[in-house]
Amino acid sequence: xxxxxxRFTLIAVAGAVLxxxxxxxxxxxxDNVAFFRTPSEVAEQKVPxxxxxxxxxxxEGGSVNKGVGDRVAFSVTDTKAxxxxxxxxxxxxxxxxxxxxxxxxxxxxxxxxxxDTVLAKHDETYMPREVxxxxxxxxxxxxxxxxxxxx
Amino acid sequence: xxxxxxxxxxxxxxxxxxxxxxxxxLGVRRGDGVLMRLxxxxxxxxxxxxxxxxxxxxxxxxxxxxxxxxxxxxxxxxMPSIYKFSGVWGNHEGSLLLWVLILALSGAALAAFGxxxxxxxxxxxxxxxxxxxxxxxxxMLFTSNPFDRVFPPPLEGRDLNPLxxxxxxxxxPPLLYVGYVGLSxxxxxxxxxxxxxxxxxxWARFARPWILAAWIFLxxxxxxxxxxxxxxxxxxxxxxxxxxxxxxxxxxxAATALLHSAVxxxxxxxxxxxxxxxxxxxxxxxxxxxxxxxxxxxTSVHSFASDPARGVVILGILCVFIGGSLALFAWRAPLLQQxxxxxxxxxxxxxxxxxxxxxxxxxxxxxxxxxxxxxxAWDGSxxxxxxxxxxxxxxxxxxxxxxxMPFGQQLSxxxxxxxxxxxRLLVAMGIGMVGMVVAxxxxxxxxxxxxxxxxxxxxxxxxSISEIVSRAGRSGGGVGIIVRKAFxxxxxxxxxxxxxxxxxxxILGVAATAYEVERIANVRKGEVLNLGAYELVLxxxxxxxxxxxxxxxxxxxxxxxxxxEDIAEPAKRIYPARQxxxxxxxxxxxxxGQIYIAxxxxxxxxxxxxxxxxxxxxxxxxxxxxLMALGGGLSLLERRMRVGAPVPAKVVQx
Numbered sequence: 001x002x003x004x005x006x007r008f009t010l011i012a013v014a015g016a017v018l019x020x021x022x023x024x025x026x027x028x029x030x031d032n033v034a035f036f037r038t039p040s041e042v043a044e045q046k047v048p049x050x051x052x053x054x055x056x057x058x059x060e061g062g063s064v065n066k067g068v069g070d071r072v073a074f075s076v077t078d079t080k081a082x083x084x085x086x087x088x089x090x091x092x093x094x095x096x097x098x099x100x101x102x103x104x105x106x107x108x109x110x111x112x113x114x115x116d117t118v119l120a121k122h123d124e125t126y127m128p129r130e131v132x133x134x135x136x137x138x139x140x141x142x143x144x145x146x147x148x149x150x151x
Numbered sequence: 152x153x154x155x156x157x158x159x160x161x162x163x164x165x166x167x168x169x170x171x172x173x174x175x176x177l178g179v180r181r182g183d184g185v186l187m188r189l190x191x192x193x194x195x196x197x198x199x200x201x202x203x204x205x206x207x208x209x210x211x212x213x214x215x216x217x218x219x220x221x222x223x224x225x226x227x228x229x230m231p232s233i234y235k236f237s238g239v240w241g242n243h244e245g246s247l248l249l250w251v252l253i254l255a256l257s258g259a260a261l262a263a264f265g266x267x268x269x270x271x272x273x274x275x276x277x278x279x280x281x282x283x284x285x286x287x288x289x290x291m292l293f294t295s296n297p298f299d300r301v302f303p304p305p306l307e308g309r310d311l312n313p314l315x316x317x318x319x320x321x322x323x324p325p326l327l328y329v330g331y332v333g334l335s336x337x338x339x340x341x342x343x344x345x346x347x348x349x350x351x352x353x354w355a356r357f358a359r360p361w362i363l364a365a366w367i368f369l370x371x372x373x374x375x376x377x378x379x380x381x382x383x384x385x386x387x388x389x390x391x392x393x394x395x396x397x398x399x400x401x402x403x404x405a406a407t408a409l410l411h412s413a414v415x416x417x418x419x420x421x422x423x424x425x426x427x428x429x430x431x432x433x434x435x436x437x438x439x440x441x442x443x444x445x446x447x448x449x450t451s452v453h454s455f456a457s458d459p460a461r462g463v464v465i466l467g468i469l470c471v472f473i474g475g476s477l478a479l480f481a482w483r484a485p486l487l488q489q490x491x492x493x494x495x496x497x498x499x500x501x502x503x504x505x506x507x508x509x510x511x512x513x514x515x516x517x518x519x520x521x522x523x524x525x526x527x528a529w530d531g532s533x534x535x536x537x538x539x540x541x542x543x544x545x546x547x548x549x550x551x552x553x554x555x556m557p558f559g560q561q562l563s564x565x566x567x568x569x570x571x572x573x574x575r576l577l578v579a580m581g582i583g584m585v586g587m588v589v590a591x592x593x594x595x596x597x598x599x600x601x602x603x604x605x606x607x608x609x610x611x612x613x614x615s616i617s618e619i620v621s622r623a624g625r626s627g628g629g630v631g632i633i634v635r636k637a638f639x640x641x642x643x644x645x646x647x648x649x650x651x652x653x654x655x656x657x658i659l660g661v662a663a664t665a666y667e668v669e670r671i672a673n674v675r676k677g678e679v680l681n682l683g684a685y686e687l688v689l690x691x692x693x694x695x696x697x698x699x700x701x702x703x704x705x706x707x708x709x710x711x712x713x714x715x716e717d718i719a720e721p722a723k724r725i726y727p728a729r730q731x732x733x734x735x736x737x738x739x740x741x742x743x744g745q746i747y748i749a750x751x752x753x754x755x756x757x758x759x760x761x762x763x764x765x766x767x768x769x770x771x772x773x774x775x776x777x778l779m780a781l782g783g784g785l786s787l788l789e790r791r792m793r794v795g796a797p798v799p800a801k802v803v804q805x
Contacts, residue, residue, distance in 0.1 A: 006492045013495075014507055021511035024544045025518050032540040033522075036533035054535055070671050070751070070760060089671065090751035090762050093385075093732045104535070133533075 034104055038134040039081040042107070049107045055083060055115070056102040056131045064097055076101060076113075078134055084112045094120040100131040154219050157207025158298040164200035164255070165288045167193055171258075171281035175274035179347075187274035191262035194277050197284065198252075198259035205239075205252045208297050212239050218304035221245060221297045227310040227728055229699040237321040238311045243445065243461075244297035246324060250441070251287050253325075253332040258284070261336055261361070268357045275343035276336070283335055286468045294461050310699065310728035319379030323372060327399060330369025331437040334406060336361040338434030341427045342476055345483040350427060355417035358430070360787060362413055366406045367783040373399050374776030385734035385749040387669075387764050389772055392541040397520040398440030404513035405433035408506045415502050418564065421491055422503070424484050429506075431480060435473040436513075442469050443520070497567040501559030508552040515544045546600075553607055553658065556651055557614025561621065575621050576614055583610030594666060604662030611655030615648045642789040650782025657775025660743075663768035673758040683765040685746060686710040687719070692759060700726045702735065705750055705759050709739055721748040721761075743770045 036054045037047070047053065060082055063075035070089055074097075075082045085103055095101060095118065105115035171193035178186025208221070212235050217223040225242040226235055240249040258280040265273050291297070340358045344350045376399070381389040390396060409429040415422045442465045493499045519536045527533055557579060561572045573580075587606025622644060623637035668683040680687040688708040695702040702722040709717040721737035732752075739746040744767040751760030 003492055006494065009495045010492070010503065013504070017507045017511050021515050021544075021548060024547055025515050028519075028540045028543040029522065029536075032543060033534045033536050036535065054533075070673065090385075090749070090760055093734055093752075104537075 036102075036134075038078045039076055039083045040078055042083050042113075043081040047107055049109050052104065052106055054102055054104045055085065055113055056100070056134060057082075058131070059095065059097050059099055059101050061097045073112075076103065085115050086112050087115045087118055089116075089118070091118055092120040096120075102131065153207045153210050153214075153216070154298040154300065157204040157211075158296065160200045160204035160207065161288060161292060161298075164197050164204065164251075165285065165292065167197045167200060168281040168285045168288060171197060172278050172285065176278045179271055179274050179278075184270055187270045190274045190277035190281075193281070194255070194258040194262040197281070198255040201248075201252045201255040205248055208245060208248060209236060209239050211298075212236060215308065217306070217308050218300050218302070219297075220299040220301045223301055223305050223308050225311050226308040227699055228307060230311060230316065231698060233318070233321060234311060234316045238315070240324050241311050241315040241320050244291070244295045247287065247291050247295055247445070248297050249324065249328055250332060251284065251291065253328045254280070254284050254287065254335055256329075257333055257336050265357070271347065272340070272343055272354070272357065275346055276339040279339035279342045279346075280335060283339070283472065286471070290461075290464050290468060294464055307728075310726060313700070313724070313726040313729065313731050313733045314383060316726075317379065317383055319375065319383060323375045323379055325372075326368050326375055327372030330365050330367075330372045330406075331399070331402060331440065333361070333365030333368060334402060334434040334437050336365065337409065337430040338476070341430035342479060344427060345476075345479050348483055348486050350423050350487050352417050352420045354423075355413045355426065359410075359413050359417060362406065362410055362430075363783055363787050366403075366410055367780045367787070369399070369403050369406060370776055370780045370783070373403060374773045374780075377776075378773050382736050382738060382747075383733075385736055385762075387747050387749070387762075387766070389664075389769075392519075392538045394520050395444050397516050397541075398443040401513050401516055401520070402433055402436040402440060404509050404516070405429060405436050408509035408513070409433050411502045411505050411509075415499050419491070419493065419499055421493060421499060422506075424487055424489065425506070427484070427487070428480060429510075431473075431476045435469075435476070436517075438469050438472060442466060494566050496562070496569050498559065498562045498564045500567070501555065501562050504555055505552060505559060508548055512545055512548040512552075515548060516541065519544065550607070553611060553654060556611060556654065557618070560614065560618045560647065560651060576617060579610050579613035579617050582613040583607060586610075590662075598665055601662045601665030604658055604665075608655045608657075608659035608662060611658065612652045613655075615652035615655065618651075619644065619648050643786045646782045646785030646787075646789070648782070649785065650779045653775045653778030653780075653782060655775070656771050656778055660768055660771025660773075660775060663771065664766065666767050667769075668765040670763045671761070672763075673760050675757055675759075680761065680763060682746065682763050684711055685716075685765060686713075687746075687748070687761075687763060689759060689761075695722075697724070699728060700724050703750075705748075705761070707737070707748060709746060719746065719748050721750045723750050723752070740770070743768045743774070745769050 034052050034054045036056060037045070039055070039057050042055065055076055057076040057078040060075040060077040063073075063082075065073045067073060071086070072088075072091060073084060073086050075084050077083075085105075086108075087103070087105075099120065102119045103113065103115035104117040104119075105113055108114050171190055174186050174193070175190030178184070178189065208219075210216075211219045211222050212226055213232060215222065215226060215228040215235070217226075221242060221244050225245070226238050230238070238245075240246040258277055261268075261273065261280070262277060265276075268276075337358050340354065340361070344354055373396075376396070377389045380391070381387065409426065412422050412426045412429055416426045442462070445461065445465055519540050523534050523536055557576055558569070558572055561575060562569070583606040586609040587602050590602035590605040619637050619640065620633065622640060624633040628636070670680055670682050672680055674680055674687075674689045676689055676691065678689055680689075686709075688710060689705060690708055691706040693704045693706065695704055702724050704720050704722040707719040707721070708715050709719050717739050719737035719739050722735040724733045724735050725731070726733070734749050737746075737748045744765065747764040747766055749762045751762065
């Protein structure tokens with residue numbers, strides 16, 4: 001092989017690998033990202049059933065209902081609106097009524113949210129950032145006030 | 152008083168760093184050997200001072216001195232001493248101090264063990280190293296001082312986050328940081344070479360042991376973090392594609408690429424400019440990781456504090472070092488002498504292939520990690536990019552790499568013979584094929600990728616063994632002779648083979664997760680839960696008191712065919728100081744598999760919610776990483792002996 005051919009081979013292979021990576025990333029970004037929505041946004045926006053997204057807010061007080069086996073139902077609220085969530089599995093350690101939570105799943109036809117993932121905080125003073133921002137936007141939570149304890 | 156000494160030592164260290172930047176550099180400008188060698192002294196002194204500062208903080212923690220705010224916020228007098236000590240870095244300020252300590256340690260190690268490196272290169276490297284230290288010392292002193300006091304001093308601390316009260320905290324961060332921050336040495340080497348305007352094959356010979364050492368620790372640190380997450384978070388997962396995990400994976404991918412490209416540079420004098428760029432990128436990704444983890448822009452167990460001011464400062468440091476070094480690269484790289492080109496089918500060619508796929512996968516992970524941040528900054532919408540994205544992108548990019556690995560190992564330098572190599576790998580390919588078919592036949596129900604993964608894993612392991620066998624058996628002979636020759640092979644040959652086999656072992660472990668058995672149920676006392684070949688019987692539910700926590704323990708008998716084999720005691724633990732519950736998982740190891748039992752929240756009834764798994768070969772995941780590190784260690788063993796000897800820069804024919 002001449003020098004020119006070798007250089008061409010190198011550039012062609014590098015280009016092909018990069019194109020493959022870029023293609024994969026673009027393709028995967030189309031269907032595999034989940035948007036974050038608050039209960040108010042869900043109420044306003046008419047999210048089609050079956051579309052995956054993240055629902056975040058506070059676990060509404062008195063809404064947690066443990067069903068048969070490990071099925072559990074609770075409501076997520078941002079104090080303006082609330083959405084019923086159905087989840088099957090063991091809840092995280094820091095899941096509590098009145099505390100922040102982020103769930104991921106799809107809306108069912110009846111308007112309930114079927115979650116396959118429930119995330120609570122890793123630390124009792126820490127609010128999921130998305131939830132904190134959303135609550136601030138609603139005017140429910142200002143810096144330094146409830147529901148986060150001051151450090 | 153101790154706290155003030157620690158604070159003062161940090162300020163002194165800052166002054167020493169300033170000296171370490173300027174004097175060695177001046178020495179190089181003037182050709183003054185005495186000034187150049189001053190860098191060594193300064194690096195040693197800097198390490199002593201930061202070490203003193205770290206010891207002061209550790210003393211405050213061990214003595215439960217709650218007048219120090221950092222100790223008050225993250226410790227408790229009843230905590231066992233090991234957690235008090237590891238609690239030093241279980242928070243934002245302390246972990247930064249550990250970061251700076253390891254940065255200083257890297258510099259001091261270079262000064263101590265790098266006497267074989269020409270004075271000029273070492274002086275410039277230490278000067279660059281000190282500039283990184285200055286930035287982080289300033290950051291610490293102005294925004295995150297670990298020695299701040301509280302007045303009046305509280306009587307009791309607020310306890311360490313219970314998730315961190317684990318042996319994992321004592322091991323994972325130091326290992327990871329040595330890896331992360333150890334990459335600063337190769338970064339400094341690269342920047343020094345750019346400043347000097349001279350890069351040759353000898354550069355790679357000097358830099359390689361440091362790259363390798365950092366890579367070994369990074370590998371172990373990530374593996375330890377993964378194992379810790381696996382047993383502490385109670386979900387039984389070992390990798391979540393969490394941004395923080397990605398933050399450590401990206402430097403690892405870049406460092407792995409760097410490790411391989413530096414081989415080409417040393418042996419063949421090619422890929423010089425690319426290797427320098429990779430060295431810069433690898434540490435830049437470490438800095439980016441530090442930013443992601445420490446700035447609080449992401450929610451995770453690692454984000455101790457979310458003070459936006461700190462994030463902005465780290466972002467500033469990030470921009471200065473990444474931007475500065477890349478600008479320097481753009482300016483000076485054209486001056487560097489280009490290496491030669493080479494045939495595509497050769498060891499060099501295979502290593503380029505390795506580099507292409509590693510960089511592409513690193514880039515893909517980078518895009519997936521930063522995309523949510525970029526999108527939020529752009530239009531305010533919040534998204535999460537999770538496992539589906541990364542699995543879809545990462546696996547196809549890593550598969551060709553792994554498949555090509557056994558071939559690349561056996562190709563010879565300059566001109567390889569792919570047909571001959573394939574012939575030598577026939578047995579390995581056969582083993583992989585048979586493994587795949589058997590895996591398909593045994594359990595058709597699992598995802599198709601799992602048997603493929605088993606086939607590939609077996610192929611890679613067998614390929615590594617065949618590399619040793621074919622090298623030892625090149626001149627023929629019986630089994631005895633080949634075995635004797637195999638042990639006579641250079642340590643680095645064994646190192647490479649073991650490290651590559653480790654990749655195969657890890658793939659086997661990952662593929663085996665598709666075969667796990669999961670049971671989620673509410674169990675009564677005396678009830679039997681079937682889990683694959685095992686039965687779990689709930690014998691009792693007990694309450695127990697720990698030093699700073701209370702446990703609710705479920706006692707399970709683990710039976711196989713009616714015979715009691717073991718007792719498993721998963722627990723729900725509550726820490727009164729923070730009113731925070733954690734899940735204490737029970738793990739019973741059988742061969743390379745584990746029975747994994749986690750408890751849910753117990754209700755008022757007698758029912759105990761249980762999540763139990765049988766995870767066959769799960770330990771292979773981490774064993775694979777340990778093998779990689781072991782292989783790296785063996786190579787280092789040989790390298791160190793060679794680097795220790797004062798060999799003049801050998802001229803390499805390109």
